[in-house]
Amino acid sequence: MKSVKTLLAVAVGIGAAHAAFAANLPGPLVTPQWLKAHMNEVQVVTIGDGVAKMFSAQPQMKGSTVVKVGGHVPGSLMVDFGDIRQARVENGVKLKALLPTAEFFTAAMDKAGLDSGKPIVIVPEGEGLAPMDMGTRLYFQLRYFGEPASQVALLNGGTAAWLHAGYQVDTGAAPGAAGSWKAGKEDGAILATLAEVQHAVHDGSRQFIDARPTPQYLGIVRKPIDKSAGHLPGAKSFPTDSIVSTKDGVTEFMSAPDYKAIFKAYGISHSMPTTTYCNTGHLASGAWFVVHEILGNRDSKLYANSMNEWTNLGNPTVGLPG
Numbered sequence: 001m002k003s004v005k006t007l008l009a010v011a012v013g014i015g016a017a018h019a020a021f022a023a024n025l026p027g028p029l030v031t032p033q034w035l036k037a038h039m040n041e042v043q044v045v046t047i048g049d050g051v052a053k054m055f056s057a058q059p060q061m062k063g064s065t066v067v068k069v070g071g072h073v074p075g076s077l078m079v080d081f082g083d084i085r086q087a088r089v090e091n092g093v094k095l096k097a098l099l100p101t102a103e104f105f106t107a108a109m110d111k112a113g114l115d116s117g118k119p120i121v122i123v124p125e126g127e128g129l130a131p132m133d134m135g136t137r138l139y140f141q142l143r144y145f146g147e148p149a150s151q152v153a154l155l156n157g158g159t160a161a162w163l164h165a166g167y168q169v170d171t172g173a174a175p176g177a178a179g180s181w182k183a184g185k186e187d188g189a190i191l192a193t194l195a196e197v198q199h200a201v202h203d204g205s206r207q208f209i210d211a212r213p214t215p216q217y218l219g220i221v222r223k224p225i226d227k228s229a230g231h232l233p234g235a236k237s238f239p240t241d242s243i244v245s246t247k248d249g250v251t252e253f254m255s256a257p258d259y260k261a262i263f264k265a266y267g268i269s270h271s272m273p274t275t276t277y278c279n280t281g282h283l284a285s286g287a288w289f290v291v292h293e294i295l296g297n298r299d300s301k302l303y304a305n306s307m308n309e310w311t312n313l314g315n316p317t318v319g320l321p322g
Helices: 004-021 032-037 102-112 129-144 158-164 194-203 214-218 256-266 283-294 306-312
Strands: 043-048 060-062 065-068 077-080 086-090 093-098 120-123 152-155 207-210 245-247 250-252 274-277 300-302
Touching (some): 032 158, 043 129, 077 102, 129 152, 129 283, 194 207, 194 274, 207 283, 256 283, 274 283, 274 306
Parallel strands (some): 120 152, 207 274
């Protein structure tokens, strides 16, 4: 029979392991240097569009500039962006790319191999806004489905920043074991529902930020997924070319003072109750990340189903005459 001292030592060891897994991340954004130093304490999750193809090729560098991202941070779990949103029928209309149910999202995370109880660092490709916003959309959904802020972060600049820092990538297959992650209590404080958006548009109680390219905001261009062009009545434009900064092939989110200056230029408040939107909640998740996580505005929400739901269910838009 094991001694009490031995059992106590085992218990202390297990407790220490759990404590390490529960360690808080330094903030919503981490650097490649931080991630490199804490690889054993976190789950690294690479996200992209068609992960199997996009993250198997060798990267290409030209001096200190990332020309093309390839591979993934060693040990990464892999999530395909197409797996984290869901097609459903809403009010009799079939809609694509909606916020998934808890069951759907849990299945996607378990398929990728994610476990509960260990901090998560999300790694997008890091070349351009759209890949970075794949990371923020996954970040938002993990937060919405119960992960605390202290347990989820984004690698600023993604795989491109990792390469630019001089670290090696892996081009092998992702781990194949299923995970044990489970969705928790949904956080309605960060999600805007259709009814909430309708109410706020009517009474002007919230600021709306449109995170799409300017031609879509103006109604010059309409995405096929939307039934009508233009923007929500009263919405302010925070266009795609102002949300991130790219240097040496690495796309990164900027600092809070930078965004305050940008918002001032666009006539956007950084502190009033705010809802961000785009076509399907992809680009708007990046705008929400800026407002909620970088600027610290806790009364900010993502309208995850965005213009896709809004226009296809017959709600009004404002834009240039067709």
